[in-house]
Amino acid sequence: MSIIVDHVSYIYGADTPLAVTALDDICLEIPDGQFVGIIGHTGSGKSTLVQHLNGLIRATSGHIYFNGEDIYDSDFDRKKLRGRVGLVFQYPEHQLFEVDVFSDVCFGPKNLGLDRKEVELRSYEALRKVGLPDELFYQSPFELSGGQKRRAAIAGVLAMKPEVLILDEPTAGLDPKGRDEILYQIKQLQKESGMTILLVSHSMEDVAEYVDRIIVMNRGRILFDNVPREVFSRYRELEEVGLAAPQVTYILNELKTRGLNVDVNATTIGEAADTICMAKGHGG
Amino acid sequence: MGIIRAKDVVYEYIRRDEEGNVEGITRAVDQVSLDVRQGEFIAILGHNGSGKSTLAKHINAILNPTEGTVWVDGMDTRDDTKVWEIRQRAGMVFQNPDNQIIGQVVEEDVGFGPENMGIPTKEIWERVEESLKAVGMYEFRKHSPNKLSGGQKQRVSIAGVLAMHPKCIVLDEPTAMLDPRGRKEVIRAVRALNQVEEVTVVLITHYMEETIHADKVFVMDGGRIAMEGTPREIFSQVERLKELRLDVPQVTLLAYELQNRGMKLPRGILTVEELADALSGSGVR
Numbered sequence A: 001m002s003i004i005v006d007h008v009s010y011i012y013g014a015d016t017p018l019a020v021t022a023l024d025d026i027c028l029e030i031p032d033g034q035f036v037g038i039i040g041h042t043g044s045g046k047s048t049l050v051q052h053l054n055g056l057i058r059a060t061s062g063h064i065y066f067n068g069e070d071i072y073d074s075d076f077d078r079k080k081l082r083g084r085v086g087l088v089f090q091y092p093e094h095q096l097f098e099v100d101v102f103s104d105v106c107f108g109p110k111n112l113g114l115d116r117k118e119v120e121l122r123s124y125e126a127l128r129k130v131g132l133p134d135e136l137f138y139q140s141p142f143e144l145s146g147g148q149k150r151r152a153a154i155a156g157v158l159a160m161k162p163e164v165l166i167l168d169e170p171t172a173g174l175d176p177k178g179r180d181e182i183l184y185q186i187k188q189l190q191k192e193s194g195m196t197i198l199l200v201s202h203s204m205e206d207v208a209e210y211v212d213r214i215i216v217m218n219r220g221r222i223l224f225d226n227v228p229r230e231v232f233s234r235y236r237e238l239e240e241v242g243l244a245a246p247q248v249t250y251i252l253n254e255l256k257t258r259g260l261n262v263d264v265n266a267t268t269i270g271e272a273a274d275t276i277c278m279a280k281g282h283g284g
Numbered sequence B: 001m002g003i004i005r006a007k008d009v010v011y012e013y014i015r016r017d018e019e020g021n022v023e024g025i026t027r028a029v030d031q032v033s034l035d036v037r038q039g040e041f042i043a044i045l046g047h048n049g050s051g052k053s054t055l056a057k058h059i060n061a062i063l064n065p066t067e068g069t070v071w072v073d074g075m076d077t078r079d080d081t082k083v084w085e086i087r088q089r090a091g092m093v094f095q096n097p098d099n100q101i102i103g104q105v106v107e108e109d110v111g112f113g114p115e116n117m118g119i120p121t122k123e124i125w126e127r128v129e130e131s132l133k134a135v136g137m138y139e140f141r142k143h144s145p146n147k148l149s150g151g152q153k154q155r156v157s158i159a160g161v162l163a164m165h166p167k168c169i170v171l172d173e174p175t176a177m178l179d180p181r182g183r184k185e186v187i188r189a190v191r192a193l194n195q196v197e198e199v200t201v202v203l204i205t206h207y208m209e210e211t212i213h214a215d216k217v218f219v220m221d222g223g224r225i226a227m228e229g230t231p232r233e234i235f236s237q238v239e240r241l242k243e244l245r246l247d248v249p250q251v252t253l254l255a256y257e258l259q260n261r262g263m264k265l266p267r268g269i270l271t272v273e274e275l276a277d278a279l280s281g282s283g284v285r
Helices: A046-053 A078-084 A101-111 A116-127 A145-158 A174-191 A205-212 A228-232 A235-240 A245-258 A268-278 B054-061 B080-089 B105-114 B122-133 B150-162 B180-195 B230-235 B240-243 B250-262 B273-282
Strands: A001-010 A020-031 A035-039 A062-067 A084-089 A162-169 A196-202 A213-218 A221-226 B002-017 B022-036 B041-046 B068-074 B089-094 B168-172 B200-204 B216-221 B224-229
Touching: A001 A046, A001 A245, A020 A046, A020 A196, A020 A221, A035 A205, A035 B180, A046 A084, A046 A162, A062 B068, A084 A145, A084 B068, A101 A145, A101 A213, A101 B022, A116 A145, A145 A162, A145 A174, A145 B054, A162 A174, A174 A196, A174 A205, A196 A205, A196 B054, A205 A228, A205 B168, A213 A228, A213 B041, A213 B089, A221 A228, A228 A235, A235 A245, A245 A268, A245 B273, A268 B240, A268 B250, B002 B054, B022 B068, B022 B224, B041 B054, B054 B200, B054 B216, B054 B230, B089 B150, B105 B122, B122 B150, B122 B180, B150 B180, B168 B180, B180 B200, B216 B230, B224 B230, B230 B240, B250 B273
Parallel strands: A035 A196, A035 A213, A084 A162, A162 A196, B041 B200, B041 B216, B089 B168, B168 B200
Antiparallel strands: A001 A020, A001 A062, A213 A221, B002 B022, B002 B068, B216 B224
């Protein structure tokens, strides 16, 4: 069971003089339960790619298979697909609209046609999962802080019980603590319920810390697709396409040039500290 | 007296329910005093809801203090007759470039500010040219802003402010929506303005590493200034910053982690070079 993207291309304004190729022959397979980071400069096609995965955009050519079924088949239920592949847009808090947080979260599952009890159970569970305290449930969503609003919006998608959760820059504009809290909770979702997670991000440090695999997009194509340490070891090429590696990569490479025998492919603070202690012969 | 001065500033707003009944009062800025000298680079940090943006909006008279006073270049921001002059002295750049760009062509957009000030046409074009050069966007002057990257758009917004010849520029999370290259471009342009053009900079951000070159860092919490000092003084207090929902640059965090494991390193390391120097010194074990 997985998502397979098979030679997908997408052209904005096809057959017009303004045609722009946003995705160019993309092939990938995402197995169940993986935490995938998608990075790329603005306009590289990241958001266009993820919007294909729940059928919001239809590929100009190519196929997408969800659990083995072609989502473009005439008898495939695309409406249901949107419940199974949950997409959290950038700045999702702009989409909050209900009178209180709880009703807002209920909106999604209610539209799936579930009975009221099930809707409320799911909404309650989703709010707990994103770590929103009970006393906020009946407040207006507009009175919450930035981080809380964002969590309420994510809960709205979680309440539809998706098998795959896609988040498009979920931490943009949040303070560092808020950033960590949201990413930690997303990681827990993956660990506890085996949910597949796709995280679109501009923060290399976040991606390095949390994901199992990184897909790097550039001009509508996949530039790299590998584990974080392998991807960030190509930091020169990443810089050429407007990206960067986490700061630790630069530190370790600088130390290496100065003759310290460190593992330059460590990507998190903990790993970097380990290899520096090792190289310095420090018992740590 | 500094270019921006705030004395005991309080800002309160009244929360109302849907029928317009008063529900309560929120104090977003609480007894803030600060003094920024001409040519300084100031960074303001603080978690979401700590009052940084509310404070920033006082600097160009978008908001007026409930109590206390803000002076910009000696002018009291509550003086209605000075509002336009104040906004011209202290320009503001916001988070989302798409909300700030109005022109169809880059150079027209940059010319919008000085045009509204009634500057003669010839001088407008001179200002547009120098402003676009200052942010490294001159070669894009004939382009449509829609076709630019986020970092480029944000630099056009900065040029638009610069063309009004401000003494001070306030940037409210200008890099929050940008990719790593865009962030680097914007920060480089801001530093150049400060160092070459000697424009006073007030930078609000959630990216700690953008503030390491600032002359002074203010950390806000609950509407008050919780910490104040040079970047080195601020970032050597890792635990305190974490309590305030903030962070330190990754290099500082790594140095801190190494110290916790018993390695002897100087406090408040801010750059890759500093850490590499400290670690490649033979004395460290």
